[in-house]
Structures are given as C-alpha cells and as structure tokens.
Amino acid sequence: MRTRAESKRQKQSPGTLADISEEAVGRLLKRANKRSCSGKKKHDNISSRHDSIDTPEIGPNRNDKLDVDPRDKWNISEVEGCNRDALQKTAGEERLDGGSIQNASPENVNELNDLDWEDGSIPILDSTTNLPVTIEIGETPNSNRRKPARRSSAEDKELAELVHKVHLLCLLARGRLIDSACDDPLIQASLLSLLPKHLLNASKVTQLTATALYPLVHWFQNNFHVRSSTSAERSFRLGLAFALETREGTPEEIVALSVALFRALNLTTRFLSILDVASLKPDAGEYEIFSQDASRLSKGIFKSSTLMVARPNKASVSPVKSFSSNAIDNICETSQRGSCKSWDSYSACDITQSEGSSVAGDLDNKMSDSLACEAGHDTSEGCLTKKVQGTKRKGDLEFERQLEIALSATASVTLENKIQSNASDLDGNSMDFSSPLKRVKRIVSEESPSSQGISTAVGSRKVGSPLYWAEVYCSGENLTGKWVHVDVVNAVVDGEQKVEAMAAACKTSLRYVVAFAGRGAKDVTRRYCMKWYRIASRRVNSIWWDAVLAPLKELEAGATGGMVHMDKQQIESSTEHEKAKTSRELGNPNQDVVPGDAILHGKSTLEVVKEYGKKIDIESSVNNSFVATRSSLEDMELETRALTEPLPTNQQAYRNHQLYAIERWLTKYQLLYPKAPVLGFCSGHPVYPRSCVQTLKTKERWLREGLQVKAHELPVKELKRSVRLPRVSDPEDDECGGGNYEGTIQLYGKWQLEALHLPRAVNGIVPKNERGQVEVWSQKCLPPGTVHLRLPRVFYVAKRLEIDYAPAMVGFEFRNGRSHPIFDGIVVCAEFKDAILEAYVEEEERREAEEKKRNEMQAISRWYQLLCSIITRQRLNNRYGDSSLAQTSTDIQRNSRLCAQAGGCDGDRQSLVCQQEGTHRAKLDASSAALSEDHEHVFLTENQSFDDDSLVLIKRCHCGFSVQVEEL
DNA sequence: ATGTTTCATTCACCTTTGCCAACG
DNA sequence: GCGTTGGCTTTGGTGAATGAAACA
DSSP: OHHHHHHHHHHHOOOOHHHHHHHHHHHHHHHHHHHHHHHHHHHHHHHHHHHHHHOTTTSSSOOSOOOOOHHHHHHHHHHHHHOHHHHHHIIIIIHHTTOSTTTSOHHHHHHHHHSOOOOOBOOOOOTTSOOOOOOBOSSOTTOOOOOOOOOOOHHHHHHHHHHHHHHHHHHHHHHHHHHHHHTOHHHHHHHHHHSOGGGGGGGGOSSOOGGGGHHHHHHHHHHOEEOSOOOSOOOHHHHHHHHHHHTEEOHHHHHHHHHHHHHHTTOOEEEEEEOOOOOSSTTTHHHHHHHHHHHHHHSOTTTSOOOSSOOOOTTSOOHHHHHHHHHHOOTTTTTSGGGOHHHHHHHHTTTSOOTTSOHHHHHHHHHHHHHHHHHTTTTOGGGGGOOGGGGSOHHHHHHHHHHHHHHHHSSOHHHHHHHHHHHHHHTTOTTOOOOHHHHHHHHHHHHOTTSTTHHHHHHHTTTTOOOEEEEEEETTSTTTOEEEEEETTTTEESOHHHHHHHHHHTTOOOSOEEEEETTEEEEOHHHHOSOHHHHHTTSOOHHHHHHHHHHHHHHHHHHHOOEEEEEHHHHHHHHHHHHHHHHHHTOOTTOEEOOGGGGGTTOOHHHHHHHHHHHTTOEEOTTSEEEEEHHHHHHHHHHHHHHTOOOOSSGGGGSSOSSEEEGGGOOTTEEESSOOOOOEEETTEEEEEGGGEEEOBOHHHHHHTTEEEOTTOOOSEEEEOOSOOOOOSOHHHHHHHTSOOOOEEEEBOGGGEEEOOOOOOBTTBOOOOTTSOEEOSSGGGSOTTEEEEOOTTHHHHHHHTTOOEEEEEEEEEEETTEEEEEEEEEEEEGGGHHHHHHHHHHHHHHHHHHHHHHHHHHHHHHHHHHHHHHHHHHHHHHHHSOGGGGGGHHHHHHHHHHHHHHHHOTTTTEEEEEOOSOHHHHHHHHHHHHHTTTOOOOBOGGGOEEETTTTEEEEEBTTSOEEEEEEO
16 A cells, blocks of 8 residues: 555656656656567467458458457557567568468467457358358448447556656647747748738737737738648748748648747747647547547648657657557558558548658558548458447447548548638638638538538547647736737637637547747646536646646746736736636526625635735735736636636536535545535535535544544444454354344544544553554554654564563555554654664674674585585595596595684684686696695795685695685 | 436455464 | 464455446
8 A cells, every 4th residue: 555655656756847758758668668578479469360350261250340359459559569560570471471360379269269259150161262252241330339348457547648648748849849939030030021011010019909919810811821731841940931931831830920920029929739649548549549630630730740859760669659559450551551542542632641751650641541441441342450440439430431421522621621711812701710610511511512411520520620829918908918819720819718619619628728938838728628627537647747847837937927017906806807707608507606706615806816826926015016927827817717617517527526516426435514605506406615525534544644533523424334244253153144244334524533642651651452552554643652663673672671562553464365464663662762772773783793603604514515515526536436536535635624624714704615726737736736645735925816806815835736715 | 419317337446453284 | 382484265345437328
C-alpha cells in the first residue's frame, strides 16, 4: 500500500519541463522496449494471425467480422510500432512462405482458438486443385453484434497515459515553435507592408475593443485563404513565409500569420491551439485517433509538413505511431495497398505525404491506408480485412460508409472546402460568419447531390473544427481589459462561447486549449469550455499538467504581462458582469437554478477575488485600489469560471462532478453534511455543493489518522456488516451456517472527531492494545511519552535492559489469503530512548565484531577444507595417477606444512594460499626442489610483490617457491 | 436521431492479527 | 521437549467503470 502511495507521489512530483518530458518519454520508451521484447515472443503468433486473416481459404471459419481482443490489438500495434520492418517482412515473407495456421506452433493454434471465430459455412476444399474459394458469410457487415469487449488492464491504461502525456508534450513543443515563428520580424514586416494604410491605425487606439478588430480580420480573411494541405516538406517558418507569399496555407499557418500581423501592430496577441491529443483511456483511442487524423487530413496539426523533429528512420520506434496503429490496427497495411485504388487517386491530390516523411507523416499515411481500405471495402475484395469494425461504434460505421460514398462521388471534401472558400471570395462574401459545420453542410448540399445524407456524417467528424485561433488583449473591453478570441479562418471575433459548440459539432474534444506567447504557454481551457465535467476525466492528472506548464506559464506571463489598475468596485462589477453573463448563457428550462450567489456556492464575488488574491500577486494599496498583472487577472477570471460552472442537466454528470453533487450518487461511505445549500435541482434531485459531501469512516479508520470520535457522538450511519466474521469457537457452526453475517459497521464523520487522546505512558510502562502491541500508523498514534524506535533487533536490547516495550505494528501484508501484521521496531517510553540507543550501538558493534569473527573463522575453515582436499587429491594422484606427477610429492609436503600454518595463523588475519606459480615454473623448478627437499623457505621482503587489483601479496623464496597471501 | 437513464457485467481494490509439520 | 522455520487454501465483498438496451 505504501509503495503505491509513494509511486503516486513520485508521479506527481514536479520538476523542470525537461525533466518531466524526459521522464515521460523515457518511461514510454522503456515500456515500448519492454513490450517489444514480449512482442517478439508473440511475434510469430501475431504474424500467424495476420496470415490466417489474409488467407481465408486455409484459415478457420471466417466471418467478415472479427472481434479482436483489445490486448491483442495492443500487441499488434506495438510490434508494428517497435519493429515495423520486421512486421512488414513478416507480413510479406511469411505469406510467401505459406505461413499459415498450419505452420503455427501449438501455442499459436491455441491463441488462434482463443480468438472469437464465428461459424460460417465452408465448402469442402480440394487441396489438390487451386480453385477459387467462396466463403459464405453468415452475417451482413451491418450486423456487428458485439462480443463483450475485454476491459483494458492497468498496464494498458498506464501506456495510454504515457502516450497521452508524450503527445501533450509534443503538441506543446509544436505550439511554442509556431509561437516563435510568429515573432519573426521579416514575416511581421512583410505583413505590415501588405496592410492597407487605413488599417495601420488599429494599433494606435488607446482603448482597444473587439469591434476595432473587425476590419483587420475582414481584410485578413479576404487576403489569406485556407489551403487543404501542403505537399512540400519545410520548416514551419519557411512554410509560413510560403503561405505569406502565396497567400494561402493550412489553418495553422493562416492563424499564425494573423498572430504575426497582430503582433506587428503592437497588439498583445497569443496563438491558441486545441491540443487534440491521443486519448487518456486505452480503448477510446481507436475512435479518437481516427477522427483526429481525419481532421488533420484537412486541417492538420501534424499534417502540415513541418518537421518538428529530425526525419526519423523508417524502422525507428515511434510510440505515437504504435499508438495510432492501435487505433486503426489495419491488417491490410502492407498487403492491401495495391487494391485500394480509390484512395490512391485521392492521395494523388496531395493529401497524403511521402512515406516516412515524419512520424506525423506516418500517422497520416496509416490513416490514408486505413481509409483506403475502408473506401475500397465494397468494391475491392482485397479489403476483406477490415475486421476491427467489431469494436467500432455504429456511428463510425455509418460515417465510414458515407465517406466511401462521398469519396467516390466527389474528388475530396477538402478540395471542395477549398473551392468553397474560393467561391466565397469570388462572391465577395467577406462577412461570412457561418460556422464550419454550416460550411460543410453547404458544400455538400451545393456540390454533391449524389452524396445525400453525407452532410451530418461528415459534419459529425472533425472536418472544419476550429483548432487554432488568436487571442488579442483588448484593454478597452470589460473594464479591466480582456483577451478577445479572434478566429481569422472562420472570421469570428469575440466568439469564445461559440468555440465549444463548433468543436462539438465537429466532434473535436476541447480537452486542452493552450495559449502560446513569448515561447511560453498557458492553459485557458476554462475560458472556452463551459461543460468542464465532460472533459475533466479525459484530462491528464492536473498536478502533472500544472508542473509541466508552470515554467511555460511564467514565460507567457512575461510576454503578455502588463499592469492593470482597478479599484474594488471595478472588480465587483466586472466579476458580477461575468457571472450574469454565464447565468444568461446557461439558462436552462429543465433546471431551476437558484438565483444569486447559489451559483458561487454562497461565496460573494469579492470573497472569491480576495481568496484568489492571496494566491496571486495583487497588490492592495491604501485607497482600496489594486494593481494586478494581466496574467493574474486572467488567472482570477479562469478560477472564477471554475467556481461558477453551470449545473449539468443530466444526473450522470453529478457522479464525479468536482463542484456539485446529488444525494443519489453518493457512495455508502459518503454523507451530505451540512445538507445545505441547495444550489438547484436536476430532475427533481436537489443539487448540493461537492464540499458538503463528507467521507465517513469507522472509529478504527479514523484512529489511523490520529483522530478519535468525541464522547457521546453517535454514528451518523450504520451499514450492515457483510464480511464474514472470524470463526467462532465451534467451527461446525461455520460449515452449517455458511458464515456469520451479523453486526453493523458504525460510521462517523469528520465533524464528530477530535485529536487522539491516548493514555500516557506512566512509570516506564508503555500503554498497549489488547494484543500487547502499539499500532503505529503515524506519529499521531504514539501514546504520549513514548517513542518509536525503528531499528532492527532493538527489542533484544530492551529485553536485555529489562525495559518495558511494545512491538510497533506498522501495517498489514496480505499473504496466502490472509492478513499478516508487519512489525517494525518497538515503542518505548521516551526516557529510555537514549539508554536503549546507546546500548543498541554497543550491541550492534559487538554483534558486528562477532559476525566478522565468525565470518573469518568460517573463511579459514573453508580454506583449510579446500587445501586439505587439494592435498588429498594430489596424494592420490601421486600414488595412483600418472608418474609425471610424482615430482610434486615434495610440494605436497610443503603445502601440507603451509596448510598447517594456515590453520593456525589466524593471529595475523591472513589466510595463506599455497600455490605453485604456474605449472611450467613448477616443472622447471622440480629438479632444484627435489634437490633441496629439506630446504626451509625464506620469504624476504624485497622479493615480495603486491597486486593492487586482487589484493594478493606474492611472497617468494629464493628457491623459486612462491606463496600468495590474500588480505581478508 | 440523439441524449439520457437503467441495468448487468467486469475488474481492481480492499480486506487486515494462523496453523501445523518438519527440523534442529 | 521446545523453539524455529517455512509452506499452505491464494478470500471474497465492494465500488467504479463500462457498455448495451430501453427510454425520453
């Protein structure tokens, strides 16, 4: 339990952006590598699976629907991501090799059996003939009856989270890159040179308002157009220059140009982007990645050909790719390309990029491949492998079918998009404020009569979704100044409330809206997202995210900073204005919102401001006026929005809502206290602030937190105990009754508690529980006057000194289906602490000395045993072995003498190793040794040498005999 | 057609204080 | 005879998350 908590803490520990980034990427790569190893093991299985899928004639009963276990999909995608070459080889070669289920190992067969193959009728196959095989498919493609999908494991979730984080970091980096390109003086100067003279005055207004921006935006929209995609690869800065020259570019470039223009006009401007990241949840990725890429085909955060990183090797590991391949998991990746002609023509319209142009390029290639297969589904037999549909939603299938129709009927949606935008130019309809959704619908209705019904389907994808816009600081707005939303692509000014609806219409998730300026970034999602509860669970852990953004936020504040002077009344009126606006916007006939301050859960605006003022750098002066930075004011505004979120209209939203709760969704360990104020009603259920939801615990649980229930407090809630009570004296009862289910669990709330008062230790006696222990969950649980000594073997000392002590129980370990207490050290009265520690040190020294001595004795004894066995061996060799060894007999005697010494010379803490110095040497010296049998060796100091590495001292006698002495 | 609610299912987390035979 | 060691039965209830069907 502790370990888990620690790891959580670790996860949340803030660091520098580089650290965080490195950690996330490192962990991801580690995981990818780890998985690639396990992936390799499964490689054969997977390729067999591919083969079996690709070769229906020899595989088991086929159906057009194949439910693949999400885990299997992960594995496939991982192998793809980690070793694409290998997979391609597998997909290609093994098919040629006749790789099939027949070749599969029994293990593979088992795994294949595990797949949910469905029955279909197969005609009897004559293996000798090569006749085409017809498979009767039992079900129509539409009847995608779902097999209960296996839920993602914790490991999958962790990986998805890592991918999500890495993707976020990548998009943050991308945003910073664009932001810095917007500061390019050359681009800014070029833009200014294009601007008509009368528009140059925009910057000279002292109190800038949103209306003042309209002419600029209109001019910009008239002069710069969105191009569907770029075919050339270039850096973003070059791309921007190119877009400036041709006056058309990707939405990203167009918005960046607008930011550059505003900045050139000395307007404080930020570049905003929706970070449309991979899903935080494993299985949701399929849909989301698909749709993201669909959007990028036309709009393109990655689609733009900018190289964010150096061109990767094709075979390199790409976690993002691996993830996306999970999303699409396209089995016809390599084999079906040729058959997907319909998309090829589409890709000729420079929609896709060249292979391996970048990680992002790969993403889109994959995307286009998958789309190709889908597009060619009806017409091409080759694309029979579109089997992952089983896990797709009905809406997705519907969309895919309609997309097919659309693609066959029209060249491409994106082209039309372009045509349409051109058309609108020709019309001179510069005041077109229609939303992307409307535009898409119009394209379809005007230009594609054959593709009836496509409008909603295409519109329901992310095509046309606003992913980028600018924010200009208008000091003349809203008393204290305001960041005004400016979307030059859709020609919308001050339309922050429209963004969510527009994005929702295009199925873009508004999870992260980040503003970039001065190479920094700030999360401003709150300004654009009115239904926070919908995205909260799909955002990454806020502690991590805040830590990542902290350094960037400072940079951003530095770049957009400026001081704002205002007085108390201004704050009041400005926030009231905001509040009123919010209530107006969110007025809902189905819900009775309690007027007034209920929406702020009883806090007045000034309170919120003051509360927040503690956190931010608002300087209060004597005359009740404030000087605040723009950044801190914005923080305040966003915080206010966070606290004034409208009440959701559906009950489900209250389950995990951060601000509100309804009684219905409380768990059995929760209670509303106090049961007021009622903020409103949802379907007749009163809505309370989340802060009123109290977690209840048992007395014992509170005890762990160093709290105890006050005297005379009754439990606020009693639950039926359903846990089996411990076996009573008669075990037969248990068998007959099947367990005792009785008693209640008494729960108490926080308000019923007080600090723990444990009996004080008196006369050196430690107060213990009924088991003779002290439960040390925290320092608060220690009886007064006692200390916890977490030292191993310390209880021996206490016992020896006859001091009263209690074993300290610090937790439980669940082992063998049973809980076992974990003890760590002892609890003793504080007055004995020093005495025990002193004795402990002595005791430990003594113990260490004893242990050392024992080790030495053991070492000597072992050396002795070893040498004796060598001697015995040599003696045996001498007597029974080869005669050539006879000459060693004299050495044996020497050795035995030395061994005798070794056994006895423990005084100098050395053990002697008798060794001949190489056999050849021994042989050379054999004669001389034989001559001087009675010679007594003398080891002179000048003849000895010491080897530093092995710590061996070699002593030599003048007769040539040497002894190695090893220091212990 | 879309959004919401209800219900069933699955998974992961929390639970939480021996016994007995073999051996030295 | 006594103390120590290590293996043994790997629980089962609960809530959260999820998806499908029903319903609005």
